[in-house]
Structure formats: structure tokens, C-alpha cells
Amino acid sequence: MKKPVATEKFELGVCYYPEHWPESMWEDDYRRMRELGFTIIRIGEFAWSIFEPVQGEFQFGLFDRAIDLAHKHGLQVVLGTPTATPPAWLTHKYPEVLNVTYEGVTLQHGMRRHYNYSSPKYRELCARITEQMAEHYGNHPGVVGWQIDNELNCEISEFYSESDHKAFREWLQQKYVTLERLNEAWGAVFWNQSYSDWSQVYLPRPTPSPKQPNPHQALDEKRFISANTISFAENQADIIRKLAPKQWVTTNGLFGHLDSHELTDELLDFFSYDSYPQFSTIFYDPNERNPLNDRGWGLSLSIVRSISPNFCIMEQQSGPGGWVNRMDMPSPKPGQMRLWTYQSIAHGxxxxLYFRWRTATMGNEIYWHGINDYHNQPNRRVREAGQIGQELAGAGQALIGTRNQANVAIVRDYANEWDGEYDVWHxxxxxxxxxxxxxxxxxxxIPNDVLYLRKKTTLEELARYDVLIYPHPAIMTDETASLLDEYVQQGGKLIFGCRTGYKDERGQCYMRPFPGAARDLCGITVEEFTMVKGSRQPTTISWSGAAEGVTGADDFNDILRIEDDSVEVMAVYASDYYAGKxxxxxxxxxxxxxxxxxxVFNEQAASIIIDQVSLQSPVDWLVLPEDVELQVRNGTSSSYTFLLNYSEAPVAIHLHETKMDLLSGTTLSGEVTMEGFGVLILH
Structure with a gap:
């Protein structure tokens, strides 16, 4: 049975690295953490050489003292297995554990995540350090849980060592059994790629066209990496479950080529995430119209909620962020750290835990600022953290275990995500x-969920939603189409975009009219299609009826032919040779x-469809400006409406009913002014 994220109180804390600081500072650090209202810390995830300075010699003294002292001050400890940074003695003695690039270059010791998951020797040594730590701390009253590794598949999510090629081959043999079936799945007859012996089969390797492998091989590569990553994590989770059964197990992530849903289902009590809302602004598309900026980070948090309805934020951004040579996020303005904290809470x-207690004075992350600056003197972020700690000490218990309310879900799946990394046509x-x-x-x-379609997805899971938005599922099996049809037949509203349904699970195209497996669902076929780029001028769509207007028809155009009498044309192309179609x-x-x-959808077209399918905000007693986000978390007897103002300026909201703000205890009604970056939790 899975252990919950929190039971008695909301847990607020910080990532701490006792090995980075003189021991004389620890007690003052812990004392100040408690004064801020912190109850939990994460330690140890990068400290393998301290636990095992030379092979086979284990030393726990430093972390024994750090954990004992934290426990004395009333702080619970999350202990990380230190396998994200193998020590120098290990990589020097066993170079086969190192990762290798697609081009065949071995990645050397000197940063982090420089290992591969397939090396038998690395798995053996990871199991041993995990076993030693779990035996030592499995019954420690101060240790509440474990984080496996750190950010699986961060930095790099492709692996090409000899061990990986061998493991891939074995995985394929289990999946396909015979070479005939493998050749068929990979369409190997094309360009004479057929294999006659398993020893000829590898992960993708350099070809005359740079990084251009067989697309079906590339899709299986991603499936293999995910399965191999989960197998690597399972090795540690099983040991912890056996030796520390009272402590929970999680890991932090949401990185590429990893089925985090399966990982969590199979191994974890709950999923954890590292929330840095400013990533939305430093990795943004400069051509994007009307961006949400840090508010858009809620989409990532919605994905996390699809994995764990209630989750842990293992690293919450608390300051400006950057490494020495990459990333340069500005300092949060007054109130933004608090806003981002409640953004995470509003989403589940x-x-x-904030990253980090004090900014590192050495290493690549000297500009990845924590709550405290190098000088360790009081600052604005410390005061803001103290306000949050005080608020959650009073309000947090009411929120734990409540679940988000949404009547609409954006649908995704791993097969299309992984296939789409290579296939620029969808x-x-x-x-x-x-x-x-x-x-x-x-x-x-209108709050939304994200729903990942999986082989185990049921009609009951789909039927929770009035509307499902599944934008471009190129890969769609007949089984998936049948499940979606059941959802529609019982009253659901399903929205597809271009490039739907024309591939099978191998990534091969059906010999059927587009949209392939979705043809009966849609009642149309695709007469022809075109990319809209280069010399091809952008086109427009003319909407009819109540939605009358013109919107852009971005990036790709499917020209549709009506096949069933039940189909109604809602809009036609207004330009180019297919105008009127x-x-x-x-x-x-x-x-x-x-x-x-x-x-491809744009905000204006999505807004028209929202109105046409009668999607509305779940809260009818409230009038909000655009800058304010609304999320609802429901418990067995109470409902909590989160309002988050992403504007630096105050905004006016209007309540038609009297509500109480959970954070301040203030009763509110009528017109209310929310401060810039302000937060209300109404119930």
C-alpha cells in the first residue's frame, strides 16, 4: 500500500548540504529553519564519496551527526541515494560505467549523471551503497523517506555504451522474440536494413545523414531507455522497501525518455517534481503570441498531477538561477517566491522543499541562489519564506489530501511524444x-488536468471529464480509438487536431484514408494535406454561426471531406487553393x-471551441481578471478555491458570495483588491 505525501501537517522545508558547510554552522542553520516554519530537509543525494571514500569502506559519521542534529531540532530528513554522481575512484577503476554519446565519445568524470544504467558493475555498486545506507538509516527516527538518485534522465537521456547496446538487444529479443518480427516492426526492408543475426542489431548509430536513424528503431530506442531507467531505479527501490519498510520512497524528475507514470505505479509511494517557473521564460519561443510566462508552468504541474494526484515538490525555486556557463534567470520580485509556492500547492x-538553504560558494551552481545568500545574513527571500511557513502552519493541514477539480483534460501519450522527437510532421x-x-x-x-492515455486506461478514467482535447495523436491504435469511441458514445466531447490517427504503434502508416484509426470517430477523411511554411503563405479559417470570425490556420492544414451525414462543418478555409473546403x-x-x-491550434481557435462545447469556469460566484489563475482543490467536506495573481500590479476581483481566506482568516465579499503577486485561498 502506498504511503501518502503528508498526513498530519503540510510539510515545508529545504534542500540542505551539510557536507558543503563547516559543522559549526549546522545548528544555527537548523534553528533558523525551524524559526521559518520548516519541518523537513533533503540531504545526501550527491555525497557518495563521503559515504564510501574508497571502494568497500563505508563511513557514516558526518551524516549521522547531521541527521541526529536535524532530528533534535524537529526536522525530518529525506535521504537521497547518491547514485547521480558516482565518485572518481569508481569511474577510474570501472570506466565501463561511463555514458557514451551517439558519436561514440565517452563522457568523463567531472560533472554529474556521467554514468549509464546498463552497466552490470554500476548496478552492483549502486545496489551496495543503497543497501549500506538503508541498513544504517532504515530505522532512524529522523529519516522519513528516500529519494532514489536525482532527476533521472536530466542532463542527458540517451545512452550508447557497449552495455547499452547489449541491453537494447536483449530487450528487443524479449519484445519481438524473432528477427522476422523485428524486421517487420522496423520496416527494415526499406533501404535494405534487414537483420539476419541478433549480433547485427544496435541502438541508433551515426549514419551518412547526421543523427538520422530508422524512425521505428528510434521509437523503440525511447521505449527501451524508459524501461531500462525504471529497471535501474527498481534495483534501489526494492532494497529500500526491504530494509526501510516504514519510510516512503520517491524520486524527483519529469525528464525525457521516461514513463514516469509506470515508474510511479511500480516503484514509488508518490512522485516528486522540481519546480522552477522561470524556465518558462528562459526557454520560451520569442515568436509566441501572448505568452503566459511563469503562469504557464502550471501545465507542467498538471502533468505531475497526472502521475500523482498529490505530490511533493523536492526543489522549489527560491531565488535567481543559473550555472556558471548556462542559464541566467533573474531574481524573483517581492512576492513571486510566495506566488510560485502556492502555484505548486494549488496544483496538488x-x-x-525549497532549493536551496544557502547558495553554494563553489562549483557550477554558484549562481543557483537559495533562500540565504553567500553572506548568510537576513534578506528578503528569508523573510518571504518565513511568511509562507507561518501561513502553512495554520492553513496547510486543511489542504493535504484534497484533490484538484477539473472537467476538461488535455490528453497526451508517451508513444507520440517519443515518436514526435524525430518526426517533424507531427x-x-x-x-x-x-x-x-x-x-x-x-x-x-477553467482548470484542466493532463491525462496520459496508457494501455491500462479505462472508460471510467475518461468519463470523469466532459471534454478531452487530444491535439495531434499521429500514433493511434484501433484499441485506443475504440476506447475513445466509448467515451464519446456515453456523452463525452472529444477534440482532435491535424495529423490524427494515421500511424500504428510501430510508427508505420496505415494503408487507410486519414485519419486512419480515428476515421469512424470523426466521420471525415483527409482529402489532402500540406505543411504551411517556407514559400507557402499562412492560411486562415472562417468560422460560421455563433463563432463567426476568422482565425489563423497555423503550421499544417488537413483539407477535410465529409463522409457521414452526422458531420457538421463548423469552419472552412478562407484562403489558398482550398478556400471554402x-x-x-x-x-x-x-x-x-x-x-x-x-x-495546429492557436489560442483564438481554442477559445472559440471552448465556447462551442459549453466549457465554463467551475466557480460562478466569482468574477476575475485575466491575470488571475483559478484552481480548485476539493476534500471530503470542504472546497478550496486558489486565486493567484501573476501581475505585479494589484487587480480587482468580485465575489458574489461571502468567503473566508484560509491564509489570513479574513472574510471577503463584493469587490476585493488582490495585491501584486497576491494569493487567496477561499473556502
Whole structure:
């Protein structure tokens, strides 16, 4: 049975590195943490050479003292297994544990995550350090839980050592059994790639066209990396479960080529995430119209919630961020650290730890600022953390275990994400359409979930939602289409975008009219299609009826042909040689309906469809400006409405009912002014 994130109180804390600081500072650090209202710390995830300075010699003195002292001060400890940074003695003695690039270059010791998951020797040594730590701390009253490794697949999520090629080959043999089936799945007859012996099979390797492997091989590569990563983590989770059964197990991440849902289902009590909202602003598309900036980070948090309805934030941004040579995030303005903390909580976090207690004075992360600056003197961020700690000491217990309310979900799946990394004919579209839909929903104050379609997904899981948005599922099996049809027949509303349904699970194209497996659902076929780029001028869509207007038809156009009498044309192309042809259709099917939008979504088109399918904010007693996010967390007897103002300026909201703010205890009604970066939790 899985252990919950929190039970008795909301856990607020910080990441701490006792090995980085003189021992004489520890007690004052712990005392000040408690004064801020912190109850938990994470330690140890990068300290292998301290636990095992030479092979086979284990020393726990430094961390014994650090953990004992933390426990004395009333701080619980999350202990990280230190396998993200193998020590120099290990990589020097066993170079086969090192990762290798696609081009065959061995990645050397000197940063982090420089190992591969497939090396038998590395797995053996990881199991041994995990076993030693779990035996030593498995019954320590101050240790509450474990973090496996750190940010699996961060920095790099591809692996090409000899051990990886061998493990890939073995994985394929289990999956396909015979070479005939492998050759068929990979379409190996194309360009004469057929294999006659298993020894000929490798992970993708350099070809005459740079980084251009067989696309079906590349899709299986991602599936293998995910399975191999989970197997690596399982090695540690099993040991901890056996030797520390009273302590919970998690890991932090959400990185590429990893099925985090399966990882959590199989190994973890709950999932953890590292929340840095300013990543939304430093990795943004300069051509994006009307961006959400840090508010857009909520889409990532919605993905985390799809893995664990209640989760832990293992690293919450608390200051400006950057490494010596990359990333340069500005300092949060007054109130933003508090805003981002409640952003995480509004989306389902029951535990938040800030990164980090004090900014490192050495190493690559000397500009990745924590709550305390190098000088260790009081500052604005410390005061802000203290305000949050005081608020959650009073309000946090009411929130833990409550679940987010949403009537609409953006649908995703790993097969299309991984296939789309290579396939430019659908891959980039998913990210854009997800973002545009999220913007449209946010500005109408409609909370959404993210739902990952998996082989185990049931109709009951889909039927929780009035509307499902599945923008560009190029890969769609007949089984998935049948499940989606059941959802629609019982009353659901399903929205597709261009490039839907034309590939099978191998990534091969069906010999059927597009949209392939989704043809019966949609009641249309695709007459022809085109990219919209280069010399091809952007096109537009003309909407009819109540949604009359013109919107852009971005990036790609499917020109549609009506096949069933139940289909209604909602909009037509307004320009180019296919002007007047159907661009958007709605198929009434059973008690529900299926929309097909022939382009890549933009916010304006998504907003029109939201109105057409009658999606509305779940809170009708409140009038909000666009800058304020609304999220709702429901418990068995109480509902909590989070309002987050992402504007630096004060904004006015209007309450038609009297509510109490959980954080301040203030009763509110009528017109209320929210301060810049302000937060209210109404119930």
C-alpha cells in the first residue's frame, strides 16, 4: 500500500548540504529553519564519496551527526541515494560505467549523471551503497523517506555504451522474440536494413545523414531507455522497501525518455517534481503570441498531477538561477517566491522543499541562489519564506489530501511524444497546441488536468471529464480509438487536431484514408494535406454561426471531406487553393461529439471551441481578471478555491458570495483588491 505525501501537517522545508558547510554552522542553520516554519530537509543525494571514500569502506559519521542534529531540532530528513554522481575512484577503476554519446565519445568524470544504467558493475555498486545506507538509516527516527538518485534522465537521456547496446538487444529479443518480427516492426526492408543475426542489431548509430536513424528503431530506442531507467531505479527501490519498510520512497524528475507514470505505479509511494517557473521564460519561443510566462508552468504541474494526484515538490525555486556557463534567470520580485509556492500547492503539492538553504560558494551552481545568500545574513527571500511557513502552519493541514477539480483534460501519450522527437510532421505540433489550449483555458479561468492515455486506461478514467482535447495523436491504435469511441458514445466531447490517427504503434502508416484509426470517430477523411511554411503563405479559417470570425490556420492544414451525414462543418478555409473546403468539423456520435480541427491550434481557435462545447469556469460566484489563475482543490467536506495573481500590479476581483481566506482568516465579499503577486485561498 502506498504511503501518502503528508498526513498530519503540510510539510515545508529545504534542500540542505551539510557536507558543503563547516559543522559549526549546522545548528544555527537548523534553528533558523525551524524559526521559518520548516519541518523537513533533503540531504545526501550527491555525497557518495563521503559515504564510501574508497571502494568497500563505508563511513557514516558526518551524516549521522547531521541527521541526529536535524532530528533534535524537529526536522525530518529525506535521504537521497547518491547514485547521480558516482565518485572518481569508481569511474577510474570501472570506466565501463561511463555514458557514451551517439558519436561514440565517452563522457568523463567531472560533472554529474556521467554514468549509464546498463552497466552490470554500476548496478552492483549502486545496489551496495543503497543497501549500506538503508541498513544504517532504515530505522532512524529522523529519516522519513528516500529519494532514489536525482532527476533521472536530466542532463542527458540517451545512452550508447557497449552495455547499452547489449541491453537494447536483449530487450528487443524479449519484445519481438524473432528477427522476422523485428524486421517487420522496423520496416527494415526499406533501404535494405534487414537483420539476419541478433549480433547485427544496435541502438541508433551515426549514419551518412547526421543523427538520422530508422524512425521505428528510434521509437523503440525511447521505449527501451524508459524501461531500462525504471529497471535501474527498481534495483534501489526494492532494497529500500526491504530494509526501510516504514519510510516512503520517491524520486524527483519529469525528464525525457521516461514513463514516469509506470515508474510511479511500480516503484514509488508518490512522485516528486522540481519546480522552477522561470524556465518558462528562459526557454520560451520569442515568436509566441501572448505568452503566459511563469503562469504557464502550471501545465507542467498538471502533468505531475497526472502521475500523482498529490505530490511533493523536492526543489522549489527560491531565488535567481543559473550555472556558471548556462542559464541566467533573474531574481524573483517581492512576492513571486510566495506566488510560485502556492502555484505548486494549488496544483496538488502536499509537500514543498525549497532549493536551496544557502547558495553554494563553489562549483557550477554558484549562481543557483537559495533562500540565504553567500553572506548568510537576513534578506528578503528569508523573510518571504518565513511568511509562507507561518501561513502553512495554520492553513496547510486543511489542504493535504484534497484533490484538484477539473472537467476538461488535455490528453497526451508517451508513444507520440517519443515518436514526435524525430518526426517533424507531427512532433512539434503537440507542444504548441498544448500550450495554446492551456492559455485559452487559463484566461477563461477553467482548470484542466493532463491525462496520459496508457494501455491500462479505462472508460471510467475518461468519463470523469466532459471534454478531452487530444491535439495531434499521429500514433493511434484501433484499441485506443475504440476506447475513445466509448467515451464519446456515453456523452463525452472529444477534440482532435491535424495529423490524427494515421500511424500504428510501430510508427508505420496505415494503408487507410486519414485519419486512419480515428476515421469512424470523426466521420471525415483527409482529402489532402500540406505543411504551411517556407514559400507557402499562412492560411486562415472562417468560422460560421455563433463563432463567426476568422482565425489563423497555423503550421499544417488537413483539407477535410465529409463522409457521414452526422458531420457538421463548423469552419472552412478562407484562403489558398482550398478556400471554402472544410477545416473544422463536428460529428455527433451517440450522446457525444467529436471535433476535428484541421490545423495546429492557436489560442483564438481554442477559445472559440471552448465556447462551442459549453466549457465554463467551475466557480460562478466569482468574477476575475485575466491575470488571475483559478484552481480548485476539493476534500471530503470542504472546497478550496486558489486565486493567484501573476501581475505585479494589484487587480480587482468580485465575489458574489461571502468567503473566508484560509491564509489570513479574513472574510471577503463584493469587490476585493488582490495585491501584486497576491494569493487567496477561499473556502
Amino acid at each position: 503539492a502536499d509537500m514543498v 512532433g512539434p505540433f503537440m507542444w504548441k497546441s498544448n500550450k495554446e489550449w492551456y492559455k485559452a483555458l487559463q484566461r477563461k479561468h 472544410p477545416a473544422v468539423t463536428r460529428n455527433r456520435r451517440g450522446k457525444g461529439e467529436v471535433w476535428y480541427y484541421g490545423a
